[in-house]
Amino acid sequence: xxxxxxxxxxxxxxxxxxxxxxxxxxxxxxxxxxxxxxxxxxxxxxxxxxxxxxxxxxxxxxxxxxxxxxxxxxxxxxxxxxxxxxxxxxxxxxxxxxxxxxxxxxxxxxxxxxxxxxxxxxxxxxxxxxxxxxxxxxxxxxxxxxxxxxxxxxxxxxxxxxxxxxxxxxxxxxxxxxxxxxxxxxxxxxxxxxxxxxxxxxxxxxxxxxxxxxxxxxxxxxxxxxxxxxxxxxxxxxxxxxxxxxxxxxxxxxxxxxxxxxxxxxxxxxxxxxxxxxxxxxxxxxxxxxxxxxxxxxxxxxxxxxxxxxxxxxxxxxxxxxxxxxxxxxxxxxxxxxxxxxxxxxxxxxxxxxxx
Amino acid sequence: xxxxxxxxxxxxxxxxxxxxxxxxxxxxxxxxxxxxxxxxxxxxxxxxxxxxxxxxxxxxxxxxxxxxxxxxxxxxxxxxxxxxxxxxxxxxxxxxxxxxxxxxxxxxxxxxxxxxxxxxxxxxxxxxxxxxxxxxxxxxxxxxxxxxxxxxxxxxxxxxxxxxxxxxxxxxxxxxxxxxxxxxxxxxxxxxxxxxxxxxxxxxxxxxxxxxxxxxxxxxxxxxxxxxxxxxxxxxxxxxxxxxxxxxxxxxx
Ligand SMILES: Nc1ncnc2c1ncn2[C@@H]1O[C@H](COP(=O)(O)OP(=O)(O)OP(=O)(O)O)[C@@H](O)[C@H]1O
Ligand SMILES: [Mg+2]
Numbered sequence: 163x164x165x166x167x168x169x170x171x172x173x174x175x176x177x178x179x180x181x182x183x184x185x186x187x188x189x190x191x192x193x194x195x196x197x198x199x200x201x202x203x204x205x206x207x208x209x210x211x212x213x214x215x216x217x218x219x220x221x222x223x224x225x226x227x228x229x230x231x232x233x234x235x236x237x238x239x240x241x242x243x244x245x246x247x248x249x250x251x252x253x254x255x256x257x258x259x260x261x262x263x264x265x266x267x268x269x270x271x272x273x274x275x276x277x278x279x280x281x282x283x284x285x286x287x288x289x290x291x292x293x294x295x296x297x298x299x300x301x302x303x304x305x306x307x308x309x310x311x312x313x314x315x316x317x318x319x320x321x322x323x324x325x326x327x328x329x330x331x332x333x334x335x336x337x338x339x340x341x342x343x344x345x346x347x348x349x350x351x352x353x354x355x356x357x358x359x360x361x362x363x364x365x366x367x368x369x370x371x372x373x374x375x376x377x378x379x380x381x382x383x384x385x386x387x388x389x390x391x392x393x394x395x396x397x398x399x400x401x402x403x404x405x406x407x408x409x410x411x412x413x414x415x416x417x418x419x420x421x422x423x424x425x426x427x428x429x430x431x432x433x434x435x436x437x438x439x440x441x442x443x444x445x446x447x448x449x450x451x452x453x454x455x456x457x458x459x460x461x462x463x464x465x466x467x468x469x470x471x472x473x474x475x476x477x478x479x480x481x482x483x484x485x486x487x488x489x490x491x492x493x494x495x496x497x498x499x500x501x502x503x504x505x506x507x508x509x510x511x512x513x514x515x516x517x518x
Numbered sequence: 519x520x521x522x523x524x525x526x527x528x529x530x531x532x533x534x535x536x537x538x539x540x541x542x543x544x545x546x547x548x549x550x551x552x553x554x555x556x557x558x559x560x561x562x563x564x565x566x567x568x569x570x571x572x573x574x575x576x577x578x579x580x581x582x583x584x585x586x587x588x589x590x591x592x593x594x595x596x597x598x599x600x601x602x603x604x605x606x607x608x609x610x611x612x613x614x615x616x617x618x619x620x621x622x623x624x625x626x627x628x629x630x631x632x633x634x635x636x637x638x639x640x641x642x643x644x645x646x647x648x649x650x651x652x653x654x655x656x657x658x659x660x661x662x663x664x665x666x667x668x669x670x671x672x673x674x675x676x677x678x679x680x681x682x683x684x685x686x687x688x689x690x691x692x693x694x695x696x697x698x699x700x701x702x703x704x705x706x707x708x709x710x711x712x713x714x715x716x717x718x719x720x721x722x723x724x725x726x727x728x729x730x731x732x733x734x735x736x737x738x739x740x741x742x743x744x745x746x747x748x749x750x751x752x753x754x755x756x757x758x759x760x761x762x763x764x765x766x767x768x769x770x771x
Contacts (some may be wrong), residue, residue, distance in 0.1 A: 170664075364634055373632030373639065375623065377611070381619040384608035391568060392620040393594035393685050402629065450610075
């Protein structure tokens with residue numbers, strides 16, 4: 163009996179990995195034969211970043227049961243810190259090592275900020291996290307827009323007013339130029355790296371969920387008082403989920419920024435509407451359903467592009483698809499239907515191995 | 519020395535003195551009953567003993583050590599486990615995982631072990647599965663290990679709560695109306711199970727119950743609460759024949 167359960171989880175996870183691997187191989191082949199439009203090719207790396215963001219946000223929203231509206235903010239921290247690092251050290255080390263270090267810096271910094279936000283907020287009972295993370299995301303974006311960092315022979319210069327204020331000597335280089343952001347980040351990201359990071363994210367999140375820590379996190383989500391009564395440290399495990407999620411969001415930011423020659427913090431890429439979009443991925447994919455998050459992130463990123471030809475009807479169809487997925491995933495009737503006609507049930511009935 | 523002892527335990531909610539100068543002394547291995555009409559303050563006593571509420575006055579000791587006003591999690595580690603009157607299971611976890619969650623502090627491996635599936639992880643999980651199944655078997659729940667806790671029938675949910683509490687390896691088990699919502703057959707079965715737990719695990723049990731058949735069937739001693747105060751206490755048969763107790767219950771009807 164218990165074997166069956168662990169096997170079921172194992173199989174389920176394998177399917178998730180399998181889907182991602184197959185999708186990667188298929189797209190790589192199409193791309194290799196030159197049949198992928200440049201528009202789609204350009205979307206591949208951001209898509210991987212969005213998948214990582216959706217999966218990591220699901221860890222907070224679905225598994226830990228807390229609402230976070232600042233995922234774009236953590237992504238932003240990872241993106242800018244790593245891009246700044248890469249720009250500073252470009253030419254001094256091999257590209258692979260540089261990207262690896264950038265990845266570590268971006269994720270760790272996002273993780274540290276996650277801890278700093280989480281420690282005070284996750285102690286409180288109630289939905290304070292949503293408000294604080296929402297504010298955090300906006301604050302980060304706005305701060306980055308007024309940061310100027312330059313470098314010349316005398317070292318680093320820092321200002322929060324203007325590029326002129328950096329007083330760079332001739333030959334000095336502006337690293338972060340306020341609202342114009344960072345220009346000339348080495349283009350270290352690729353679809354392959356995106357794929358690898360998605361797989362690592364899945365590995366971390368799925369294994370975490372199916373472990374002692376994951377059980378504690380979900381126990382707290384399901385019933386805080388009962389979890390306390392069996393000796394589980396509430397703050398510790400809420401913080402663990404939130405921090406891991408922040409680290410992964412930071413990694414997604416690193417992937418994202420090393421794909422862009424010109425990185426700016428605008429509301430279009432790091433604003434709260436992006437955080438909400440990641441939340442939409444999670445909700446539509448099914449709260450707590452990791453595979454669903456991936457599928458929703460892919461569909462909802464590609465759909466607007468696929469519908470581009472339809473111009474005026476584009477947003478209308480997008481909205482209809484959103485509602486359709488929502489109904490499919492959450493309406494009680496649809497749930498019952500799926501329960502009744504799922505392949506799994508059909509199979510178990512056939513072989514007469516119904517679990518009960 | 520008593521295993522669990524409370525002296526002059528009191529708490530007020532606004533003007534209401536929900537528990538007033540509560541005293542209890544439970545010996546190791548005892549099956550002790552806490553009874554009283556609705557709203558008498560029984561659940562509040564449990565909440566005081568498990569750190570959900572902090573008492574305004576009084577002290578609690580476990581094995582002679584002062585544990586007053588400790589946090590719930592520390593009280594569980596010290597050896598107090600409980601079930602809830604309004605069932606509080608982890609409803610989206612499997613029956614097995616509900617018990618495994620409660621093994622949290624007894625089978626420990628790190629987050630790193632968990633993510634990288636180290637040999638320690640495998641060994642620990644295997645031991646947890648075995649231990650959890652053993653506990654589920656006591657409650658006839660081993661066949662249901664794989665289903666979601668929320669899909670269990672009501673009576674079995676109550677049993678799962680007891681299994682979960684036992685998994686934390688407590689010194690004393692507090693059961694809040696374990697038979698509520700059970701039919702007479704299930705209640706009889708539950709009585710057997712409670713007795714079995716006491717004997718097999720050498721457990722000390724304090725239980726709240728309205729079902730007098732269960733109370734008179736298994737409790738050795740009783741304390742009766744009425745309006746937050748102790749009405750009487752003593753041997754079960756004596757207490758249940760006490761006219762004041764009968765009056766308190768009838769007056770409540
Ligand atoms: N958190 C609280 N705030 C205010 N009043 C409370 C609180 N908890 C309990 N009370 C009050 O304390 C009194 C005792 O409640 P308690 O739940 O302990 O009763 P009980 O003996 O368990 O009753 P029952 O048999 O119905 O479960 C009630 O009047 C209740 O309304
Ligand atoms: Mg009660």
